[in-house]
Amino acid sequence: MDLLPTEEQLEIIGTVKAQLESDFSLNDLAERDGRDQVIDDTLWQRCAELGWFALGIPEEDGGVGYSLVEEALLFEEVGAHATPGPFLATILAAHVAADCGESELLGQILSGERRVALAEPEDGNQYRLTDHGGADLALAISGSRAAILDLAGVEITPELSLDPLVPLGTASIDSDPLCAVDDPSISLRASVLVAAELAGIARATAEQSTEYGKDREQFGRPVGSFQALKHRCADMAVRADAAVNLTRLAALSVVAGHDDAEFQSEAARVLATQAALENTTWNVQNHGGIGFTWEHTAHRYVTRAQFRARTAGTPRDHRAALLGASAT
Amino acid sequence: MNLDLTAEEQAFRDEASTWLAENLPTEERPPEGAEMRAFDLAWQRTLFDGGWAGINWPVEYGGRGLSDIQQMIWYEEFAKADPPFTLNNSCTFVGNNHGGPTLILKGSDEQKAEHLPKILKGEAVWCQGFSEPGAGSDLASLNTKAVVDGDELVVTGQKTWTSYAHVADLQELLVRTDSDAPKHKGISWVICDMRSPGIEVREIETMSHVTDFCEVFYDEVRIPLTNVVGEINDGWRVAMSTLSFERGTAFMADQVELAATVERLIAEARERTSADGRRPAIEDEDIAKRLSMARAEVTALRAMTIAGISRTARTGIPGPEGSMIRLFHGELHQRIYRLAMDIVGAEALRLTPVDGEGVWTGPYLQSFAYTIGGGTTDIQRNIVGERVLGLPRQ
Numbered sequence: 260m261d262l263l264p265t266e267e268q269l270e271i272i273g274t275v276k277a278q279l280e281s282d283f284s285l286n287d288l289a290e291r292d293g294r295d296q297v298i299d300d301t302l303w304q305r306c307a308e309l310g311w312f313a314l315g316i317p318e319e320d321g322g323v324g325y326s327l328v329e330e331a332l333l334f335e336e337v338g339a340h341a342t343p344g345p346f347l348a349t350i351l352a353a354h355v356a357a358d359c360g361e362s363e364l365l366g367q368i369l370s371g372e373r374r375v376a377l378a379e380p381e382d383g384n385q386y387r388l389t390d391h392g393g394a395d396l397a398l399a400i401s402g403s404r405a406a407i408l409d410l411a412g413v414e415i416t417p418e419l420s421l422d423p424l425v426p427l428g429t430a431s432i433d434s435d436p437l438c439a440v441d442d443p444s445i446s447l448r449a450s451v452l453v454a455a456e457l458a459g460i461a462r463a464t465a466e467q468s469t470e471y472g473k474d475r476e477q478f479g480r481p482v483g484s485f486q487a488l489k490h491r492c493a494d495m496a497v498r499a500d501a502a503v504n505l506t507r508l509a510a511l512s513v514v515a516g517h518d519d520a521e522f523q524s525e526a527a528r529v530l531a532t533q534a535a536l537e538n539t540t541w542n543v544q545n546h547g548g549i550g551f552t553w554e555h556t557a558h559r560y561v562t563r564a565q566f567r568a569r570t571a572g573t574p575r576d577h578r579a580a581l582l583g584a585s586a587t
Numbered sequence: 588m589n590l591d592l593t594a595e596e597q598a599f600r601d602e603a604s605t606w607l608a609e610n611l612p613t614e615e616r617p618p619e620g621a622e623m624r625a626f627d628l629a630w631q632r633t634l635f636d637g638g639w640a641g642i643n644w645p646v647e648y649g650g651r652g653l654s655d656i657q658q659m660i661w662y663e664e665f666a667k668a669d670p671p672f673t674l675n676n677s678c679t680f681v682g683n684n685h686g687g688p689t690l691i692l693k694g695s696d697e698q699k700a701e702h703l704p705k706i707l708k709g710e711a712v713w714c715q716g717f718s719e720p721g722a723g724s725d726l727a728s729l730n731t732k733a734v735v736d737g738d739e740l741v742v743t744g745q746k747t748w749t750s751y752a753h754v755a756d757l758q759e760l761l762v763r764t765d766s767d768a769p770k771h772k773g774i775s776w777v778i779c780d781m782r783s784p785g786i787e788v789r790e791i792e793t794m795s796h797v798t799d800f801c802e803v804f805y806d807e808v809r810i811p812l813t814n815v816v817g818e819i820n821d822g823w824r825v826a827m828s829t830l831s832f833e834r835g836t837a838f839m840a841d842q843v844e845l846a847a848t849v850e851r852l853i854a855e856a857r858e859r860t861s862a863d864g865r866r867p868a869i870e871d872e873d874i875a876k877r878l879s880m881a882r883a884e885v886t887a888l889r890a891m892t893i894a895g896i897s898r899t900a901r902t903g904i905p906g907p908e909g910s911m912i913r914l915f916h917g918e919l920h921q922r923i924y925r926l927a928m929d930i931v932g933a934e935a936l937r938l939t940p941v942d943g944e945g946v947w948t949g950p951y952l953q954s955f956a957y958t959i960g961g962g963t964t965d966i967q968r969n970i971v972g973e974r975v976l977g978l979p980r981q
């Protein structure tokens with residue numbers, strides 16, 4: 260039993276980090292605020308070439324052959340960099356396509372050739388879509404049912420998004436899905452990956468506040484020497500540590516097929532949501548006036564956390580699921 | 588990263604659960620005095636005979652030389668066995684959890700040979716004489732004086748908040764051996780025989796009615812110099828090791844038990860009626876929300892504990908990250924018992940003992956200690972801020 264990443268996993272984390280820092284700088288991406296396609300095709304295909312979408316797909320299906328654990332490590336970094344893009348829909352859709360034996364579709368998703376938006380069912384055939392720009396497919400999940408929908412000919416009504424790097428729209432989709440599965444492992448995967456992204460957000464904002472506490476001086480000394488700020492940073496670090504470690508534990512228990520996998524995953528989702536919402540809020544406060552500016556990245560984490568808290572289920576849904584899950 | 592148990596660990600888990608089913612006492616723990624001491628020591632002896640004392644201590648001192656993971660597995664099996672008492676609620680706590688580990692790390696061969704087996708066999712009760720009336724959070728300002736006289740130290744002063752001093756045989760005692768040196772440099776860590784002439788112990792009643800709290804007075808108490816652990820005047824460093832165990836691993840049993848407590852509380856909330864009298868308590872929105880968070884948080888506590896063990900497996904001694912777990916655990920423990928008060932209805936106003944079956948209000952009162960003992964949460968936050976995150980000192 261060991262909860263620290265192996266050498267190989269540290270290498271994956273390092274590569275992902277380096278790539279996100281060079282290709283997904285939030286300051287550069289800010290130019291694309293409000294577009295319906297934030298990540299252009301070249302960049303998306305580069306992510307595909309790095310194997311990010313295929314991490315947890317078995318080698319015989321054209322994947323890299325790792326597991327949900329490595330996918331969760333990727334998502335932790337995606338969260339930590341507030342990286343935009345349909346990572347969740349893409350990876351879940353790849354698993355759905357693999358489950359359905361749709362190898363051609365799987366290949367197109369893994370290569371980044373076809374893009375997948377996320378479609379959250381609202382009412383009947385009404386969906387809330389995110390990351391629809393450039394996508395001709397959408398992944399819809401509801402409970403243990405997951406389906407890949409065809410967006411061809413679907414009319415999308417764009418909406419002003421809380422997070423300008425997460426394009427938002429609504430649409431009604433009537434056509435039959437291209438493929439669908441009824442498989443609880445998809446919703447477990449979704450819970451763990453969203454938890455990982457939220458844990459990454461909690462971690463990055465704890466780090467951002469701590470760094471600022473060391474750099475920014477007032478009254479002739481670093482503001483992080485003041486106990487009020489120091490204690491807030493300590494609390495943020497504890498929340499992040501709890502969320503990161505629990506998410507890793509949950510990923511491992513899903514992969515090991517333990518009886519408590521659902522319990523662990525829902526616990527991770529509930530805890531990471533709380534950690535991200537708290538930490539992103541305090542992170543603005545800890546930066547003072549600059550934290551309230553558009554230019555600073557603090558608000559990006561606030562709105563991303565609010566989005567992810569409501570991606571693939573609301574906080575309330577997940578709290579109820581956790582209370583109903585079996586602990587053993 | 589893996590959750591696998593080795594064949595040996597799995598066998599260990601099975602062995603623990605089988606043994607507990609056959610050997611767990613059914614009677615409740617006497618709450619005070621000589622009876623309590625006798626009960627705690629008898630249980631420690633039973634543990635030793637069964638091979639469950641010093642699971643992660645070296646074999647040469649009577650331990651089993653196994654891993655921290657196995658130690659944790661033992662705590663998990665103990666909590667699962669539905670015990671009539673809490674493992675850490677014992678006068679053997681200090682010896683098992685930080686006195687012994689400090690000696691293993693810093694003691695001389697003679698000190699280890701003399702004391703470690705007795706701790707494991709339930710032949711000696713240890714207490715911790717660190718805090719003083721004028722030195723709590725600022726421990727290094729302690730004032731109890733020790734003067735070298737021949738091959739002895741002569742100790743005069745006062746300690747306070749000394750848990751179990753009234754039933755203890757020995758004490759991990761911090762004294763000032765050099766009053767001229769800077770405050771961290773003039774302290775020594777000594778083994779004090781609590782039966783020495785010149786020691787007076789007075790009990791202090793607590794808000795939870797537990798009577799194991801004491802103050803200890805020293806009037807020219809003579810302690811052989813061979814009882815100094817580490818070097819004379821280097822006691823601060825030894826004390827830091829003691830505290831790293833106290834903050835890092837000592838509460839592992841409590842942390843594991845807390846998860847079982849939340850499950851019991853969920854069962855209570857299904858059976859009891861909500862405050863409006865119209866539905867099961869668990870269907871009350873506020874209760875459901877808090878119970879769900881509590882479940883998430885105790886699960887996270889376990890993940891943090893395993894991560895802590897994974898780190899210690901690489902470094903050998905718990906680092907300052909232990910304070911993150913201690914901080915999280917202390918406040919969570921309090922939140923959970925406060926939640927219990929809102930679930931148990933009219934029973935919230937009936938006082939129970941702190942330990943035993945189906946008790947909630949006693950543990951609720953006792954939970955206030957969890958954010959004070961072993962360093963207050965403010966001090967833990969300072970440690971996390973400065974030693975884990977590297978923020979500048981005030």
Ligand SMILES: Cc1cc2nc3c(=O)[nH]c(=O)nc-3n(C[C@H](O)[C@H](O)[C@H](O)COP(=O)(O)OP(=O)(O)OC[C@H]3O[C@@H](n4cnc5c(N)ncnc54)[C@H](O)[C@@H]3O)c2cc1C
Pocket residue numbers: 486714715716717718719720722723724725747748749750751956959960961962963964965966969
């Ligand atoms: C149940 C229990 C068992 C104990 N058992 C033992 C034992 O066996 N042996 C032993 O030696 N001690 C024991 N203690 C004592 C314990 O270690 C001290 O109570 C603790 O370290 C706090 O010291 P204090 O009581 O002097 O409080 P103080 O240090 O006076 O603190 C008062 C308040 O000021 C705050 N404060 C102090 N300094 C700072 C700072 N720098 N920054 C921010 N806030 C600050 C504190 O957080 C607290 O809220 C026990 C305590 C309890 C409650």
